[in-house]
Amino acid sequence: MSDNQLLTVKNLHVNVEDKEILHGVDLSIGTGETHVLMGPNGTGKSTLGYALMGNPRYTVTEGEIWFKGQNITEEAVDFRAKSGMFLSFQNPLEVPGVTLSSFIRSALEQKTGKRIRLWDFKKELEKTMELLQMDPSYAERDLNVGFSGGEKKKAEILQLLMLKPSLAILDETDSGLDVDAVRTVSAGIEAYQKTCDGSLLIITHSTKILESLSVDYTHVMVEGKMIKTGDASLVDEINREGFGRYENEKTE
Ligand SMILES: Nc1ncnc2c1ncn2[C@@H]1O[C@H](COP(=O)(O)OP(=O)(O)O)[C@@H](O)[C@H]1O
Numbered sequence: 001m002s003d004n005q006l007l008t009v010k011n012l013h014v015n016v017e018d019k020e021i022l023h024g025v026d027l028s029i030g031t032g033e034t035h036v037l038m039g040p041n042g043t044g045k046s047t048l049g050y051a052l053m054g055n056p057r058y059t060v061t062e063g064e065i066w067f068k069g070q071n072i073t074e075e076a077v078d079f080r081a082k083s084g085m086f087l088s089f090q091n092p093l094e095v096p097g098v099t100l101s102s103f104i105r106s107a108l109e110q111k112t113g114k115r116i117r118l119w120d121f122k123k124e125l126e127k128t129m130e131l132l133q134m135d136p137s138y139a140e141r142d143l144n145v146g147f148s149g150g151e152k153k154k155a156e157i158l159q160l161l162m163l164k165p166s167l168a169i170l171d172e173t174d175s176g177l178d179v180d181a182v183r184t185v186s187a188g189i190e191a192y193q194k195t196c197d198g199s200l201l202i203i204t205h206s207t208k209i210l211e212s213l214s215v216d217y218t219h220v221m222v223e224g225k226m227i228k229t230g231d232a233s234l235v236d237e238i239n240r241e242g243f244g245r246y247e248n249e250k251t252e
């Protein structure tokens with residue numbers, strides 16, 4: 001294992017409601033690396049994201065997850081978040097009664113274990129919202145309540161930039177966004193790559209979000225298995241040729 005190894009997944013088998021969805025997934029992500037995960041619908045990409053984050057509905061039946069040199073396979077979501085793992089949801093939750101601003105501030109305080117001065121926090125939040133072209137009034141609105149699809153995704157990227165995790169797993173953060181919103185979200189992710197030396201696992205079907213990002217590795221998952229890993233050019237190959245040929249390779 002190289003020194004810059006951040007995440008190592010070994011032979012991961014994951015069950016959802018007693019059905020095995022992931023059948024032995026291996027994945028290594030180094031510090032500062034950007035990985036793209038592609039694959040047909042229903043193949044287990046989101047399941048991998050949830051299992052990495054420690055969602056209790058996703059049971060690891062075999063294999064291990066190592067993060068920052070620690071075996072975290074049995075650790076709870078909370079522990080993983082504090083260690084610097086972040087998952088942006090495909091469908092972000094609405095939380096009535098908690099404003100976007102207070103949600104991010106308390107997440108930051110939990111992560112660092114320190115109180116954060118309100119003035120400093122507000123300044124940074126304002127600056128980051130500007131980068132994401134978010135109306136400042138959203139900071140005081142209840143988290144995701146009445147947000148459009150695009151606004152929810154921007155709110156996720158805002159959390160990413162404020163929390164500065166070591167590893168961000170973005171699950172179809174670009175789906176359902178118009179071209180301008182994709183560009184803004186992509187600029188936010190680029191800022192995370194550059195300013196936080198952050199590592200990324202980007203689950204996506206589209207190449208738009210990747211245009212301004214440098215991608216180190218692309219993985220293809222089919223039916224709960226990683227069947228191919230390549231460089232950034234694999235994204236284009238898949239978009240040209242689809243997943244069909246990999247599905248055939250799998251049965252050969
Ligand atoms: N919470 C869940 N309850 C029941 N089935 C689930 C749940 N999450 C995932 N699955 C099933 O696991 C399989 C993989 O789903 P998912 O990981 O969402 O695929 P992908 O993200 O690649 O589209 C699907 O058959 C899906 O129905």
Ligand SMILES: [Mg+2]
Nearest residue numbers: 045046047090
């Ligand atoms: Mg999914």
